Amino acid sequence: MTGKKILFTLLFALFAIPFSLIASNESNNESALEGKDKTKSEIKAYINHHLEDSYDFSIWHAAGIEFPLPIILIDEGLQVFSSSKFHHGKTLAEHNGNFYKVYHNKIYKTDVEGTISIDPETNHPEQTKPLNFSITKNVMSIFLFGLLMFFIFRSVAKSYGEDQIPNKLGRFIEPLVIFVRDDIAIPNIGEKHYRRFMGYLLTVFFFIWFLNLGGMTPLGIGVTNNLAVTFCLAIITFIITTISGNKSYWGHIFWMPGVPAPMKIILAPIELLGIFIKPFALMIRLFANMTAGHVVMMSLIGLLYIFTNWFARGAFLGLTLFLSIIELLVAFLQAYIFTMLTALYFGGAVAEHDDHH
C-alpha cells in the first residue's frame, strides 16, 4: 500500500469514527431521556459543550477514557492543581485554602459554600475570576498536534538523504510544501522576498489544516474554532506584515501616490483602518467557518436522535456523511485561504511599487 492510500484510509477513518463514538455516547444518554424537548435541549447543550473548551481531556466520556489536566491560576501567586478536583465541574475544588468553582466553563474564586451570585445588571457572576492559564483540552491538543507535526516534518526532513528523495510520508507532504511555495508564496510575495516568509506560511498552513482535521476526529477537539487561537494566528500575521512593511507600503497607507491631495487625506484613515481589518477578517473567517462547520455537523448528528423515522434517520446519516466530506474540504480550504491571504498581506508589505502608477 502506498503512503497516499494509507493517508486516504486514515482520513476516511478520521471522519467516519466520530459518528460511531458520538452515536454510542448519545444512545447512552438517550435511554435516560424522555420526550423530544428534552432531547433538543440536551443536543443543544451537547453542541455547546463540544464547542467549548474543557478542563479535562475526555476522549470517550462514556467509556471513561479521560485524563485530568493541570489547572494553573494566578491568584495570590501561582496555584497549580489537577482538574480532577472539580470532578468535571460538578464539585468545588479546594487548593491552598482557596475554593474554586467552574461556572459556565470559567473558574471563579468562591467561598467555602461555592456560592455564585449573579449581578442582575451585567448578568455575570460577582465573584472574582482569577487569571486562568490552565492547560485545557485545547492547549493540550495544540501541544499534541504540534508535537505530531514536529515529528512528521522532522522525519520527512531527515529522510532527504544524499539522493534527495524523501520517504513515503515525504512524498505526500512534499507536494503540499511545493504547493504552498509555488501557488501561495511565490505568486503573492514574489520570487525576491518569498523565502523569508516560507517558514511562517508553511507552519500556519499545516497548523490550521492539521487542527481542522483534528477537529473532525473522535478526539472531539475544536481548536481552530476558538477565537483566542485564530486571534493569535491573525496577530502574528499582523505583526510580521507590519515589521516587513517597506517604505512603499507605508507610503501607500499614509500618502497614497497618484491621487489628488484631498483624496490622500481621506484615504489615509481608511487605509490605516484596513491594516487592522485585514487580520481581523482573517481571525473571524477561520473562527466562524470552523464553528459553523462544527455546529452544522453536530446538529445533523443530533437530528438523528430527534427523528424516530428510520427513513429520515437514513437520510440525515447520508447528509451528515456528505457534509463531513465537505468539511474535510473546508478544513483544507480554510488553511489555504488563511495562508493565501497572509501571503497576500506579506506581498503587499514587501512589494516594490516602481512598476506601476
Next chain:
Amino acid sequence: MEKLLDKFEVGLFFWQLILFLALLFLLRKYAWKPILTSVINREDSIKEGLEAAENAKEQMRQLKEDNKALLAEARIERDQIVKEAREAKDKMISDAKETAKEEGAKMIEAAKSAIQAERNAAVTELKSQVAVLSIQIAEKIIKSEISSDAKQQEIISAAMQNAKLN
C-alpha cells in the same frame, strides 16, 4: 460581540502563542529549511540535468552537421582528386604521344638523312666505280682499236681531217 469577547480565553491565547511560536521556530529550523533546501537542490539538479541533456543534443546535432559537412567536403575532394588524376592521365598520355611522335619524327628524320648520306656515298662510290670501269673499258677499246697500224692510220687521218690547221 460581547458574547464573543466573553468567550475569548486569555489563557488559551497565551498558550497558543507560546506553543505556536515554539512550533514555528522548531519547524523552521529542523523541518522547513532542510526540506526546502533539498527540494531546491533537487530542482536545480533536475534543471541542470535537463540543460545538460539539451546541450548534449545540441552537440550531437552539431557533430552530425559537422560530419555531414566533412563528408561533403571529402566527397568534393575525392572528386577533385579523381578529376585531377584523370587529367594527369590524359596529359601523360598526350604527352607521351607527343613525345613519341616527336621522337619518331626525329628518328625518321635521322634515318632519312642517314639514308641520304648512304645513298650519296653509294652514288659517289658508283660514280667512281663507273669511272674506273669506263676507263678500263676505254682502255680495252682503245687497246683493241689501235692494235693494228691501219686503224691507227685511219684514226690519225680522221683526226687530221677534223683538225683543220688554220
